[in-house]
Amino acid sequence: MTDSMTTPAEMIASWNPTVSPHREDPNSYYAWAQQQQPVAWSELVQAWVVTRYEDIRQVVTSPETFSSSVAVPPLDKILPPDVLAILAQAGPPGVSVLQTDPPAHDAMRRIGEQVVRGPRINRAIDYMRQAAHELLDSAGEGEIDLVSQFASPYVHRVLNRLVGIPDEDMERVDAWNNSFLGLMAPSTDHETKIALAHQFLDYENYLAELIAARQAEPRDDMASALVAVYDDELGADPGESLAEMRMWLRGLFAGGIHTTKDAIVSTVWTLLTTDGGEPWRQAVADRKSIGGALEEVLRLEAPHRGLTRLALHDTTIAGVEIQAGQQVMLLYGAANRDSTVFDQPGEFRPGRDNIKQHMAFGHGSHRCLGRALARTEAREALTVLTQRRPEARIAEDWKPEWTPEFYFRGLTSLRLA
Numbered sequence: 001m002t003d004s005m006t007t008p009a010e011m012i013a014s015w016n017p018t019v020s021p022h023r024e025d026p027n028s029y030y031a032w033a034q035q036q037q038p039v040a041w042s043e044l045v046q047a048w049v050v051t052r053y054e055d056i057r058q059v060v061t062s063p064e065t066f067s068s069s070v071a072v073p074p075l076d077k078i079l080p081p082d083v084l085a086i087l088a089q090a091g092p093p094g095v096s097v098l099q100t101d102p103p104a105h106d107a108m109r110r111i112g113e114q115v116v117r118g119p120r121i122n123r124a125i126d127y128m129r130q131a132a133h134e135l136l137d138s139a140g141e142g143e144i145d146l147v148s149q150f151a152s153p154y155v156h157r158v159l160n161r162l163v164g165i166p167d168e169d170m171e172r173v174d175a176w177n178n179s180f181l182g183l184m185a186p187s188t189d190h191e192t193k194i195a196l197a198h199q200f201l202d203y204e205n206y207l208a209e210l211i212a213a214r215q216a217e218p219r220d221d222m223a224s225a226l227v228a229v230y231d232d233e234l235g236a237d238p239g240e241s242l243a244e245m246r247m248w249l250r251g252l253f254a255g256g257i258h259t260t261k262d263a264i265v266s267t268v269w270t271l272l273t274t275d276g277g278e279p280w281r282q283a284v285a286d287r288k289s290i291g292g293a294l295e296e297v298l299r300l301e302a303p304h305r306g307l308t309r310l311a312l313h314d315t316t317i318a319g320v321e322i323q324a325g326q327q328v329m330l331l332y333g334a335a336n337r338d339s340t341v342f343d344q345p346g347e348f349r350p351g352r353d354n355i356k357q358h359m360a361f362g363h364g365s366h367r368c369l370g371r372a373l374a375r376t377e378a379r380e381a382l383t384v385l386t387q388r389r390p391e392a393r394i395a396e397d398w399k400p401e402w403t404p405e406f407y408f409r410g411l412t413s414l415r416l417a
Contacts, residue, residue, distance in 0.1 A: 012040045015049065017305060018187050018404040026305075026409065027346065030334035039320040039328075045186055047308060047327035048320065051334035053341045053359070055318050059309055059330060060364040063101045066309035068366060070327055071098040073184045073308070079193065083183075086197035090204035094247030098307065098366060105365065112369040115225045115248070121373050124162055128377060131157045132384035143395055146414040151264040154381055159256050162373075163249065164214065164221030169206075176203035177253040185406040207246045223249065252370070255304075260374045262303035262410025263294065263360075264381050269414055270297045272394050274348045283382070284390045290382050292350040294375065299358035300348060302333035305407055307362065332359040333409065392416045 015029055016022055022029055033040060033051040042049045050056055059066045070077070075093055076084060087093065097108040131154055139149045160170050179199040182188050188196070210223055215231065218224040226248055230241040271280040271293060283290050306329055313324045322328065336358045337345040343352075361368035368374070385392070395415035403410050 012037065012042060012049075015040075015042055016044055016187070017409070018406050023402050023404060024400075026333060027337055030331065030337050034334065034338060039317045039322075042329070045308075045327075045329050047329040048317070048322060049329050049331060050317060051331050051338075052318065053335040053338035056330045056332070056335045056359065057363055059317065059328060060362070060366065063105075063365070065312055065315050066328065067101050067312050068105070068307075068309060069099050069101065070310045071307045071366065072096060073186075074099065075183060078186070079183065079197075080190065083190075083193050083197045086194070087200060090201050092243040094243035094245075096247050096251055097369070098251070102365070109365070109369065111226075111229050112248070114229050115222050116252075116369050116373055117225075118372060120162065120222070120225070121376050124158065125376065125380060127161055128154075128158050128380040129384055131161075132381050133388070136384065136388045144389075144416050146265055146268060146416055147261070147411060148413065150385070151261045151381065154264070155257055155260045155377060158377055159253065162222050163252055164210065164219055164223040172206070173203075173253065174257070175199070176206070177250070177257060179203065180250055181254055181258075181405075181407065187404075187406050203250070204246055207249050208242060210249070211242065211245050222252065255368065256370050256374065258405065258408040258410065259303040260377050262301075262408060263298060263374065263378045265411050265414050266301040266303070267294050267297040267378065267382060268385065268392075268416075269394075269400070269411060270300065270348055272392065272416075277393065279348065279350075280386075280392065284386045287383050287386060289350070290379055290386070291375075292355065294378055294382065295355045295358070296348055296350040296352065298360035299336040299342065299355070300346075301409060302336050302358070302360040303408060303410060304360070305333055305409060306331040307366075332362065335359045389416065 011029070011032060014022070017026055030051055033049070038050065038052040038055060040049050041047075050059065075087060079087070097105065097112055100108050132150075135150050135154055136144075144150065156170050156174060157167070159165075160167065160173065165173055176199060179196040180203060182196045183193060183200060211227060214221075214224045214227045218228065226245055230245055268280075271277070271283055279293060283293055308327050308329045311322045311324055311326050311328065315322050317328065336342070339345050341357065342354070343349075361371040361374075393416065395417045398413070398415040401412045403412050
């Protein structure tokens, strides 16, 4: 990919994380871009792609210059009229906390903090362990695909339990969540978006019914906590707040499924493939080391590629002129591989002094609200896995294949013998 005959324009034009070679190896482009063109225009996303740590930090800490209104693509800005006409049947889509700037962002973030609270997460730890053990029991003692038989159903069970989704609805909610993500992906074709829009209507109706059920009969779950904030503390009209509450619930699944699943799988893959599996053996022998190993893998293999900002006025990033109205896409995975911040960035070093400076959860005021939940879920899953499968090794005929997802990076499977 970095052949000397390849021009900078060709390198930039080739960037697409859903296809080869970038799907398998995004890091070669990151390293090239950071050295040669750290701020580069991408026709694919119609935005300036930013790869250096300090440049990204500058953008996310300057809301007066770079708005978060396009952090995740606003559907009314990226979808064609016929698709929007279908979505309109569900009513207004609501504004995500990711898409807000101060002072509105501060108020919305306080809502999220009351829903995704530490005590609620701590009360779920026993269930996390139970779910992990049950899935390994079901898999038996033979070969296991860590993605489909463990990590994916594990994060679904845990998040569904926390939110208040019945087990029998888990597969439907997962399919709807993928429909929502597909609508935002620039690589999704028009015909597919039409189909996804119809599925999105079903999702919105389901969430509205869940909200109504919790308004009538609250429970100890996130859906009830969300309703309480809007109905009691904010004194909001439930009808007027429905769009926002649905957006919060969609956001929990959109941000909390792929990322946590991929973090678990990438950690196991890294521990088993580094230094002949020595890090895995260390995790088995000393489970207190799992937390540090997880943090380092979050840096090495950031599950979420990045988010977007909108320039509010003419400015510059690393000497590149950015015009008002243009967008910049921040590649957090690239920032995590910046050699000016992380020594030998391609190496697995869980003892780094600055290990928690990574941007896998973003940076600044928009740092991921669910990061404590994600860390806890992953740590508990990995702890149970090292207990139950201490002699785990990667199946000899297994080859890594990465998902063709635009916003997420993770393995499609990981077969363990």
